[in-house]
Amino acid sequence: MGNILAFCEFTDGVLRSSALSNIAFAREAATHHGGEVIIILVGAGAAAAGAAASKFAPKVITVEDPGLANYLAETYAPIVAREAKANNATVVTATATAVGKDLLPRVAALLDAGMASDIAKTTGKDTFIRPILAGNAYSTVQISTPIICVTPRQSEFEPAAELGSAGTVTASAAGAIDALGASFERLDAQKSDRPDLGDAKVVVSGGRGMKTGENFKVLEELADLLGAAMGASRAATDAGMVPADWQVGQTGKIVAPNLYFAVAISGAIQHLAGMKGSKTIVAINKNKDEPIFQVADYGLVADWEKAIPELITEIKKLKASR
Amino acid sequence: MKILVPVKRVPDPTQKAKIKDGHIDLAGASWIVNTFDEYAVETALRLCENGAENARIAGSEIIVVSLGPDDAAKEIRTCLAMGADRAIHVVTTDEEIDSLVVVKVLQGIIASEKPDLVVMGKQAVDGDANQVGQMLAGRLGWPQATFAASIEVAVDKKSLFVGREVDGGVEYKSVPVPSVITVDLRIVGPKAVKNNVTPETHVYSGEGARLPSLKGIMAAKKKPMVTAKVADYGAEPKAMIKELSVTLPPPRAAGEIVPDVVTLVKKLADVAKVL
Ligand SMILES: Cc1cc2nc3c(=O)[nH]c(=O)nc-3n(C[C@H](O)[C@H](O)[C@H](O)COP(=O)(O)OP(=O)(O)OC[C@H]3O[C@@H](n4cnc5c(N)ncnc54)[C@H](O)[C@@H]3O)c2cc1C
Ligand SMILES: Nc1ncnc2c1ncn2[C@@H]1O[C@H](COP(=O)(O)O)[C@@H](O)[C@H]1O
Numbered sequence: 001m002g003n004i005l006a007f008c009e010f011t012d013g014v015l016r017s018s019a020l021s022n023i024a025f026a027r028e029a030a031t032h033h034g035g036e037v038i039i040i041l042v043g044a045g046a047a048a049a050g051a052a053a054s055k056f057a058p059k060v061i062t063v064e065d066p067g068l069a070n071y072l073a074e075t076y077a078p079i080v081a082r083e084a085k086a087n088n089a090t091v092v093t094a095t096a097t098a099v100g101k102d103l104l105p106r107v108a109a110l111l112d113a114g115m116a117s118d119i120a121k122t123t124g125k126d127t128f129i130r131p132i133l134a135g136n137a138y139s140t141v142q143i144s145t146p147i148i149c150v151t152p153r154q155s156e157f158e159p160a161a162e163l164g165s166a167g168t169v170t171a172s173a174a175g176a177i178d179a180l181g182a183s184f185e186r187l188d189a190q191k192s193d194r195p196d197l198g199d200a201k202v203v204v205s206g207g208r209g210m211k212t213g214e215n216f217k218v219l220e221e222l223a224d225l226l227g228a229a230m231g232a233s234r235a236a237t238d239a240g241m242v243p244a245d246w247q248v249g250q251t252g253k254i255v256a257p258n259l260y261f262a263v264a265i266s267g268a269i270q271h272l273a274g275m276k277g278s279k280t281i282v283a284i285n286k287n288k289d290e291p292i293f294q295v296a297d298y299g300l301v302a303d304w305e306k307a308i309p310e311l312i313t314e315i316k317k318l319k320a321s322r
Numbered sequence: 323m324k325i326l327v328p329v330k331r332v333p334d335p336t337q338k339a340k341i342k343d344g345h346i347d348l349a350g351a352s353w354i355v356n357t358f359d360e361y362a363v364e365t366a367l368r369l370c371e372n373g374a375e376n377a378r379i380a381g382s383e384i385i386v387v388s389l390g391p392d393d394a395a396k397e398i399r400t401c402l403a404m405g406a407d408r409a410i411h412v413v414t415t416d417e418e419i420d421s422l423v424v425v426k427v428l429q430g431i432i433a434s435e436k437p438d439l440v441v442m443g444k445q446a447v448d449g450d451a452n453q454v455g456q457m458l459a460g461r462l463g464w465p466q467a468t469f470a471a472s473i474e475v476a477v478d479k480k481s482l483f484v485g486r487e488v489d490g491g492v493e494y495k496s497v498p499v500p501s502v503i504t505v506d507l508r509i510v511g512p513k514a515v516k517n518n519v520t521p522e523t524h525v526y527s528g529e530g531a532r533l534p535s536l537k538g539i540m541a542a543k544k545k546p547m548v549t550a551k552v553a554d555y556g557a558e559p560k561a562m563i564k565e566l567s568v569t570l571p572p573p574r575a576a577g578e579i580v581p582d583v584v585t586l587v588k589k590l591a592d593v594a595k596v597l
Contacts, residue, residue: 072495073456074465098488102468105421105453109460114422114562117451127566132449136339137346139449140566145422181498182465185483189491198489202596226597234507244471244487244508250450251507253489259596269335276574280594282586288579297577297594300586310583318591 002090003035006057007080007107009099010041010049015056017199020159022095023056025122025152027160029091032125038087042076044069050169056160058167061087065174070184071099073106075177081110083172084147096151096254097198104149114143118254120156134250134273154198155256155277190243197229197246202259205231205248205275206241209264209285209304213241218308219263225315231255231275233265249274263304267292284308323479323499324383325366326437327406328428329359331390331397332448344567355397358443360404362505364531365515366441367405369475373520383407387431389414389424395547402542403534409547418559421453423552428454429461430555437500439482444469444504455504465497471508474516 006026008019015023026037037057041049046062053060063079080103084092092107094100096118108115121129123140126148132139197203204223206216216230223230231253232246248255250270256277263284265271272295275281283296286303293299300307333351340347355363363386370382384406388398391413398409412427432440440459445452459466471492472485479499486493487506497503508514512528534542552559580586591597 073459073468077460098469098486101452102456102466105456106460106466108453109425109457112422114420115451115453115457116563117453130450132568133333133339133346134335134447134450135571137341137568137570139568142564142566143562144564145562180463180465181481182467182501183496185494185496187488187491187493196489238508238511243491245489245491250447251445259590259594276571280590280596281574281577282590293577293579295574295577297574298586298589299577299579300583301579302583307583311587314583314587315597318587318597 001034003088004029004033004037004091004093005080005084005087005089006037006039007092007094007100007103008039008041008053009095009097010045010053013045013048014052015049017159017196018095018097018154020056021154021157022093022152023160024157025119025150026091026093028122029093029150032122033090035088035090038089040080040083042068042079043071047171051166054166054169055162057163060167060169062169062171063174064171065177067177068174072179072182072184073102074180074182076103077106077110079174080107082175084111090147092147092149094151096153100151104151108149111147111149112145113147113149114145115149116141116143117151119150119152131273134269135276136269136273153254155254190245194223195227195229197231197248197253197255200229200255201257202226202228203231203248203255203257203275203278204228204261204263205233205265206236206263207233207265208235208239210236210241216242218312222261222308222312225312226259233268233271262292262296263308265292266290267295323370323379323439324385324435324437325369325439325441326385326387326432326435327359327362327366327401328387328424328440328442328454329363329398329401330356330388330443330446331394332356332446335447339570341568341570345565346568353394353397355400356443356446356448358445358447358505360531361507361510362441362443363401363404363406365473365503365505365509367532368515368520368526369439369441369473369517371520373526374524379519385410385435385437387428388412389419389427389552391415398547399542400534402545402547403538404532405538408545411547411549412552413549414552414559418552418561420561420563421451421457422562423557423559424454425457425461426557427552427555428458430557432462439499440502442502442504444506455502459502462502465501466504467495467497467501468504469506470503471506471511472514473503473509475518477518
């Protein structure tokens, strides 16, 4: 019997929505391993977030220390590994976010654990289904180390719901902190009032065919009308039209909204890898032969310059008529 | 600077995935250097050269390392042709190795080579695992800077200032040497790598990694490539992560081309019910 240690990210005293997918996976893993889900919160504000987190698991461990104010894999990994051992965890999990992907393999190394990255499903105690080859195939892997590290994909696990009763919250001392000479310098954050790409219900993405960053304004207008997050192809982010963290794809964000607009995007496999899981895909492209039309539920062969303003007008009309 | 670059050969991602006996059919596949690893070689070269004069900095060395079957030697030669100095080919089959084995072997090589830096891809685009760099750093007890989109070497060459692509922006992290850097796509941008030798005014093409020149290809034939075995580094060629089977996702149901925006909005509202 083993417990599941779920490393969860939080902001302003509450768990991030991405963390709720992690907990959903952790609960599934707990049924296979016979133990319980233990949430671990590390860093500034961990103690304050403990109460909110305790609604999701029978046990929460918080580790807070001035030396942990900024996330660093070097300082966080030994703490997570230590708590995994101390709490008899056979599975350690974190959502496959930038932090989860940076941290968990390092934790795995400290625990001699095999790791399944970016999983879409679990089928047993030690078997996991994960996309490979840019999502063009799904591999079932079996991991036979005593402890297993797993990063579930946010888009593949429905956020966990609160439990009936709150769990216990225990503060654990950080212990000696050694960043090994590494230091966090600064975060150049992209401020936005739009929803996170990771959990938006609607995503509007633009590609190289938008030509300039200025031209993205019209897509942003469409996005704001729909309460959507903005996305982009690599060509658009590389060209500096829009911020790099808008990139959707194999190496960018993986999204699975109800509605995805691909505007002036050709549909390279690396882009498709990031959005193929969307429920409804709309492609707007001037060239009818582009591969994006092969995955689109609705394709419109048109110039965006004409189609997008029209689309905004029609959606406004629809909204007004309701 | 002495830089170790682990590289993996991967099936060309533009090929269509086919299944045979429950696994990806690789018979007749064509192979390439994992794109991110190619970018890592490019990064190492930019760290070790005066880009404006196209000249290597004295005392710098780039060693590529790959675990893979006999014929992976071809992709290793490609890295040498780009400009790496020598190579270590650990001959093994894909069934024998997993991230843990790769990490143990790399750790053994690092113990004897003692590089100042390990620069590698953030993920191999076949398995898309994105693990080895972080695991290696953890094992070595070295700092790590993953998903690097920019690198600036400090004047004293004792530390690196790395721009990392994270959710919500770019994080800047400083790491001392030795450390492990894993590179992201934008590391090959025109001014993404600054080594304090290449003049500030120099601009790289930004179109990805350099192609081997004819001269480079000729030179690569004479560059040293030693072969070794997994067991030489105290690792056991036994994977703890096993692929049981592979399936292809069901194809998406065919979509339709709509004639105009009005029809599109109508379908989205009434059929898909997403507006
Ligand atoms: C290792 C690796 C990883 C990668 N990862 C990613 C990733 O994560 N995400 C990603 O997106 N890419 C990724 N790529 C890049 C990918 O291969 C493509 O190069 C990229 O997706 C192309 O972007 P695009 O569709 O915007 O540009 P293009 O392919 O140039 O397409 C532009 C499109 O705009 C259309 N267009 C032009 N003008 C108009 C107009 N006026 N109206 C309507 N349509 C118009 C054109 O018909 C064309 O289809 C990766 C590549 C590699 C090698
Ligand atoms: N067989 C291998 N030989 C050498 N390097 C490897 C091998 N497998 C993975 N790597 C390195 O580890 C990085 C990350 O791979 P992965 O964790 O498998 O996605 C790659 O970009 C390579 O630099």
